[in-house]
Amino acid sequence: MTRIKKAILTGGGRATRLRPITSTINKHLVPLANKPMIFHAIERVVEAGIEEIYINVNPEENQLQKYVGDGGHWGVKITYYVQEGGPQGVAHVVKCAERFIGDDPFLFYLSDNVISQSLQPFVDAFHASSDHCRLAFTPVPDPERSGVPRFDSAGKLLEIIEKPAQPPCNLIMTGIMLYGPKVFFEAYRHLNKSARGEYEISAVNTYLLQHGYRVGHEEIGWWRDTGLAPDLLSANTFLLDAKPASEFIVESNIPSGATLTDRVALGVGTTVTPDVIIHGPAIIGPNCTLEHCTIGPYVTVGNGTTIKHATITNSIIFSNCLIDSPIHITDSLIGESVVVKQEPARTKHRIIVGDHTHITH
Numbered sequence: 001m002t003r004i005k006k007a008i009l010t011g012g013g014r015a016t017r018l019r020p021i022t023s024t025i026n027k028h029l030v031p032l033a034n035k036p037m038i039f040h041a042i043e044r045v046v047e048a049g050i051e052e053i054y055i056n057v058n059p060e061e062n063q064l065q066k067y068v069g070d071g072g073h074w075g076v077k078i079t080y081y082v083q084e085g086g087p088q089g090v091a092h093v094v095k096c097a098e099r100f101i102g103d104d105p106f107l108f109y110l111s112d113n114v115i116s117q118s119l120q121p122f123v124d125a126f127h128a129s130s131d132h133c134r135l136a137f138t139p140v141p142d143p144e145r146s147g148v149p150r151f152d153s154a155g156k157l158l159e160i161i162e163k164p165a166q167p168p169c170n171l172i173m174t175g176i177m178l179y180g181p182k183v184f185f186e187a188y189r190h191l192n193k194s195a196r197g198e199y200e201i202s203a204v205n206t207y208l209l210q211h212g213y214r215v216g217h218e219e220i221g222w223w224r225d226t227g228l229a230p231d232l233l234s235a236n237t238f239l240l241d242a243k244p245a246s247e248f249i250v251e252s253n254i255p256s257g258a259t260l261t262d263r264v265a266l267g268v269g270t271t272v273t274p275d276v277i278i279h280g281p282a283i284i285g286p287n288c289t290l291e292h293c294t295i296g297p298y299v300t301v302g303n304g305t306t307i308k309h310a311t312i313t314n315s316i317i318f319s320n321c322l323i324d325s326p327i328h329i330t331d332s333l334i335g336e337s338v339v340v341k342q343e344p345a346r347t348k349h350r351i352i353v354g355d356h357t358h359i360t361h
Helices: 037-047 063-068 090-095 121-128 183-188 199-210 228-244
Strands: 006-010 052-057 075-083 107-111 113-115 133-139 145-151 157-162 171-179 215-219 223-225 258-261 264-266 275-281 282-284 289-291 299-301 304-310 311-313 316-318 322-324 329-332 339-341
Touching: 006 037, 006 090, 037 052, 037 063, 037 107, 052 063, 063 075, 063 133, 090 183, 107 289, 113 171, 113 228, 121 133, 121 171, 121 215, 133 199, 145 199, 145 264, 157 199, 171 199, 171 223, 183 199, 199 215, 228 316, 275 282, 311 316
Parallel strands: 006 052, 006 107, 052 075, 133 215, 258 275, 264 282, 282 299, 289 304, 299 316, 304 322, 311 329, 322 339
Antiparallel strands: 107 171, 113 223, 133 171, 145 157, 145 171
């Protein structure tokens, strides 16, 4: 089989479960380990030998195109396309890329799935086999949220059941799939929409299983989904733990008295006062200001953010924020340009928040 050089990545959807964060930013641009989520997906497929990437985007949206660009940064070609006819399921996302894929094999990657290791072994195993399709499974505590494989008593894979009320096992199908030439589009032509009104990717794979195609699979343990806010924090923690110590670089001057423990990265132009404490793993972006505060562990802070007097743990802080208050923030997502400030001698609070905001005291 010709080696896989093409990949389809997801970049559309509204991610309503992540509002208000996604009210103003595409979910795939949410920073994880201080890097847009989709950048992690692009890096993984490029490592696996992909040369052409096709990303579906929402109509009349250009955020992804602006931030990701044409792929030159990674030495690949990136093309964007709109899902024709609007959202109609994950399988439909792939179908809309048929004109780009043609008769070539391809990798399909849901960009909101996060992995810490290379895809190369997964791709190599597919090339070494005679499979028409290869799927990656992983164990989770709540398989009813996803597509779940069903095996017979001998361990043979029989089908993929989409969001079953009573899952037959604790494995789910991750958003990482490989397809040989033509097989996906042949299966798609036989699909009907599900009860949810979507063309299900689980139905494509079940069709292949039940019509004589060879569908390989393997179990992976290094996967995270990012469908909910706690999932984003978990993925951020996951990526910080997986990041090599050599990539935590301090590019700013650290005054005597400031404390940095474990793995900490500080960007260029960031200033730190002598009484600041940073517990790694943590990443502080460039041009930040840290005064009289304690940061970490498991905190990422975007470019140009100022933090004073606060204690922050296990949180993602976006760019250009101001946090100036003697409060302890934990397990939190704080979007771009948010202001959290305590004014002295005030017994009342002035709050300006958008739709779907959560405030817990």
